[in-house]
Amino acid sequence: MTASRPPNRLHRWLPAPLNTPPKEWLRAGVGALLGLFLAGWVTSLVFGPAIALHLLGPLAASAVLVFAVHSGPLAQPWPVVGSYALAGIIGLAMRQSCGPELWVAASALGVSILVMCLMRCLHPPGGGVAVSVVLADPGLTAMGEHLLEPVLLNAGVLVVVAILYNRCTGAAYPKGLASRKDLHHTQDPPPRERVGVRGEDLDQALEALGEFVDVSRDELEQIILATEQQALRRSLGGLTAASVMSRDVQFATPDMPLAQACKRLAGHHVKALPVLVNGELVGIVTVSDLLGPAMRPQRQGWRRLLGGEVLRLEQVMSRQVVSVDSRAPLDTLLPLLCERGLHCLPVLEAGRLVGVITQTDVIAGLQRQVLSQAKASDSRVPTL
Structure with missing residues (x-):
């Protein structure tokens, strides 16, 4: 025991490594x-x-x-x-x-x-x-x-x-406070804060430390979240988007009528359809996109009825699509589905659509990983 003390004391005087390139x-x-x-x-x-x-x-x-x-x-x-x-x-x-x-x-x-x-x-x-x-x-x-x-x-x-x-040179200066997106406009904190580190926790920890810390509260929160992200990636054992995505993709085309798109959504119990042109992703349509025209004033409905107007997806679809690469780690998909409220993530390989990921797919992948880890831990033989 005494032989290990000098190296430990000497280690305290050594400079800490710089984690900057x-x-x-x-x-x-x-x-x-x-x-x-x-x-x-x-x-x-x-x-x-x-x-x-x-x-x-x-x-x-x-x-x-x-x-x-x-x-x-x-x-x-x-x-x-x-x-x-x-x-x-x-x-x-x-x-x-x-x-x-x-x-x-x-x-x-x-x-x-x-x-x-x-x-x-x-x-x-x-x-x-x-x-x-x-x-x-x-x-x-x-x-x-x-x-x-x-x-x-x-x-x-x-x-x-x-x-x-x-x-x-790409450095944010001055450093502003991190803005928090409120997608649902409720009093609830973001999903990550409900089960993770909260701002009040950081305030209490800094107050309990009682020393000068050359890092802002927002930066400290980012460091903690990044550390949790790395730990999560390690615990997921290399799961990627390709591991959990659905490969039988239900999609639509820009000229598809809204009624047909609604039937496809209902028939396959999905909330979003990628919109393709010659295999290329050009947009996405969700249930909320289809509800917009249905909720317009009644006179619009009479105009469509008398004039035979047929609304098509190219008129209502979202053209700004958030997609992911098939090699993307599973932990990078969680913030998109949890915090940004996305229901469907198109998966691309070389710019071509190869699958989609929904919240159900991610939950199934997490369940499989948790069960495999639990099985591995149960099979270990305790050492004396």
């Missing part, structure tokens, strides 16, 4: 280079190189956050701009009242942290701004309260560059 490292490095250079260049043009170079240290630290950790709560625009403004004001006020002493700089840092937390704009480089302002050379302090102008200019230019660059 090298492509992301390159993207962040180029972005930080551009952001720091442009912000420093603009500040040097307006206020001179000496002022720009003196404020470059905190700006470089901010560039690391907004480009390399752009999704974190400490790297969002308000923490950057708000921390620079508050720390600049605190540092300038304490220097003018107490002088450029080391203890003054340390005090400015502590006060800045308290105020940034109070204003919900905690940003580590903001502490560097407070110290830089307190320890500024006489040439900079001669600017008086105008010293805040280059500080805010630095923050503003860096944020603008970060927004443009991150979005151009």
Whole structure:
């Protein structure tokens, strides 16, 4: 037992692995280079190189956050701009009242942290701004309260560059709150939240932790859901769409009359029909699509009766079809059927329809997997 302790203690000092691809490292490095250079260049043009170079240290630290950790709560625009403004004001006020002493700089840092937390704009480089302002050379302090102008200019230019660059390279910045779709317009939470992790659970866990966590609540929820998804995929043992799909596909054509489509739906006890043209999927028609024309005003019915008008599927079908590949893992289909409320998922191979998946198919596949796992666990011999 004692021989294993030194490796465990040594392991604590080893750096944790980065779960980001090298492509992301390159993207962040180029972005930080551009952001720091442009912000420093603009500040040097307006206020001179000496002022720009003196404020470059905190700006470089901010560039690391907004480009390399752009999704974190400490790297969002308000923490950057708000921390620079508050720390600049605190540092300038304490220097003018107490002088450029080391203890003054340390005090400015502590006060800045308290105020940034109070204003919900905690940003580590903001502490560097407070110290830089307190320890500024006489040439900079001669600017008086105008010293805040280059500080805010630095923050503003860096944020603008970060927004443009991150979005151009496919990174969502600033990070907004995840929108929740309410398909049924009821008071019930989404199906996944009824049996899984809820927002209140995360709030209580973060409050119980009682520490600074450089991850937002929405990000933490996404990480937990992604982890559950990976665990579910492993437990399903490689089941794919091809494993559970129905291969005898009942389909329709765009010129099929609505009455015939209704008979086909009722005859096969299905809620949706893929619409094909020469084997190519061009749309899908559901029961709700067919109910629309039936619920129109009565005068429309008289017009059809007298004029002999026959409505066809091409007039009511949905042309935006959510389809899946036959190799798609079963766990990726569950959110489509549960949360998006889809009743039928066409399955494609090389762009051709090869099957459909309904909620019944998925339930049957899950039942088969649960039974196989239960049988395997019962056959195990307990070890002594």
